[in-house]
Amino acid sequence: MSDKKYDFLDQVKEQIKAIEAKEKISHELNHHINSEKKRLVLTGIEKEEAERIAIKQMGGPVQLGQRLNKLHRPKTDWWLISLLIVTIGLSFLPLMFWNIDLNFYFERKIIASVISVVIITGLMFFDYRKFYKWRWSFYFIGLLVLALLVLFPTTYTNGVPVLRVGPFVIDSTQTLLLFYVGFSALIISSKVSYWKFLLLCSVPIFFFLVVLDPNSIFVFSAMAIALLWFSDVSKKRILLLAVSSLAVIFSAGYLLWGNLDDYQKDRILGYFNPTEYANSSGYMYLQAKELLKAAGWFGQRGEQVFIPTGHTDFVFLSLTYHFGWILGIILFLVLAMLMTRMIYVTFKINDSFGKMLVVGGLSLFSVQFLYSIAMTLGLLPIIGISLPFISYGLTPTIMNSIVFGIVLSVYRRKNIVFKQSITN
Template sequence: MMKVDRNPLKRFDYFLLFIILTLTIYGFFSIYIATGTILALKSQIAAFIIGIIAIIILSLIDYDIFGKLYIPIYVLSNALLLAVVLFGTGAEEWGADSWLVIGGFSFQPSEIVKLGVIISLAKFIEKNEKDINNIFTLIKVLTFAFIPILLVVENDFGTGLVFMFFTAVMLFVAGLNYRYIIYAAIAGIISLPILWFGFLDDFQKNRVLVFFDPSLDPMGAAYQITQSKTAIGSGKLIGRFITSDGNLNEKFEWIQKSGFSGLSWLPEKHTDFIFAVIGEAFGLVGGLLLIFLFLLLLYRLILIAKKAKNSFGSLTVIGISAMITFHIIENIGMTLGLMPITGIPLPFISYGGTFLLTNMVAMGIVFSIAMRKSQINF
């Protein structure tokens, strides 16, 4: 039977909600600056409203119900990924067939499936954590984890890396012996030639090569990163939005005419390269402010994970934290030229209704876990 909390206000984490709202509003403003039109925010705002409703509902439900349903969640997650392999679209628009279209509505199942895999893997690890360092138990857990990973990398290698990262972090937190981590690192290095020749297409290889030497293809694979670094550099300390001439109304008129003119030549500026928009518009100060907000978010999540009432809750929050961490590091890193371009969006900031809703639902699960533990002292 589903348990609903009848006195939620006492244990609701308002500070976490404040961080989420601040990040999302920052994202709305950044998308508006990038596109120059309020129309681009319609689906984003709709996803946000649905996400707030999801947070309220999920926070009232005892999260243990999801642990009891981990097998159906796991099966449904893999079924969605298999459907993408068979019927996925989007290669022409977004570079990968990672979208499903149902009745005119398009969505990216891998974003939703991330949460499903985190929940099911957290429960599966909890059931096996006492013997996690037994080789046969570990193989069983890794098999459970890598079935969805293999289905994801079939169409979207970048998203597959997110799955690999949160799986590794969850296993580490569950008590995986260091020797297995060393073995995995060695195996990863040895398998690089197999990955290069067997899994990466020419477009992905070019992205890796220009990461090391952008001059190899300055107007092709390296174009985005070159323009991104130029945009961020032009923002200097406090950004062009603040230092540009004119009053606030004139600034907004300027945005509406050009979508922040300096960024008109930057591809995917409102999605994958939203941090470049922030860098140019708000400068170093704006970029550091965003990073500070992300650090506050992750710090809060770690506190919640440490005080969860059981391993399932703790591992679920750790998985969500790892997922968000990978997105932050990869997205900001690739806009700065510190990481290869993989098409990974920035949580709560990048344009994308499915992605924002997934993050909000993830936070709803975190709220449910946070409300069923001892009080946090910040």
């Protein structure tokens, strides 16, 4: 590189504040100068003069650098951040009617919220592209955790194996984060074909079946299909996969029906006909329907009604009953706007890996949000699924915080990361 060109590029880079953009912009400008220099040389101009002309055509280095600095500076999604702040604020409302030691759980909620904010902020400033080279590590660590749950569980919670490491409890749902990042990278790798991707998906599903975690199978499958949909795979293939998967599930359910225990059959039949199973599996469907009907617009704050898992799985039911449908609708709209904003961000990202991370995060959030609401309204079977950020619990809060931190990291670099195709 000649001194003139070096000085020009150096002056341009001095005007650019985003460290991540400096070298990329320098490389692009160098490419344009060299291309124009070659063109001018072919017309008969000397190399040194051709380079001088090519540099001059770029304009003044200070002015050019200032324009590029405005174009490629980091962006902050204040809409998404504002909605997250509102959501975290709303998450304190269940403490007002939950019959508990308020001081103790309020402190724990404060700590969980602070941890959530720290995680989101830290990941927003972290360069998400560094995750790509660790894609296989994320995948195999996820498999390792599932294998340990199968082979060496330290205890069981509701029949599901868990690992206790000091004060921390690890279960199969937490591996979803590892697979989320791993598969977001693997789906764009040229070394991973459509069939290899399906094979890689089948192994975690097998482990989820072994540890008796159908909820994770559902969330994981939704995420995998969403990633495939936004990849280069044919949409016909994806639809065929989705239909085939549903056919396999229903066929397996039909074949296994006779081998199910009575309580398992009751749980299924209770969803389809709750009245006949009012004293067992249909009870919660009927109670939810009655409580939602009795809530009114402004709620029943004076009435103390016990709602099973009212601070976790049925937190939307609890909030709507105690504070009314006005709050229920507001809560739904806030979470729906979070989901809508993530959809908007998806179409603003040029980087293939960044887009997949947003798509994967969107699917993880949307499945939890939509299923939790639909389950409360009796539209879907009852399963153990949390309402993002609103349900009480440190682990689900941390998991969703990681997702949104990564999404904000991608958005922050949407004007810094140039469109690229990762092939290794």
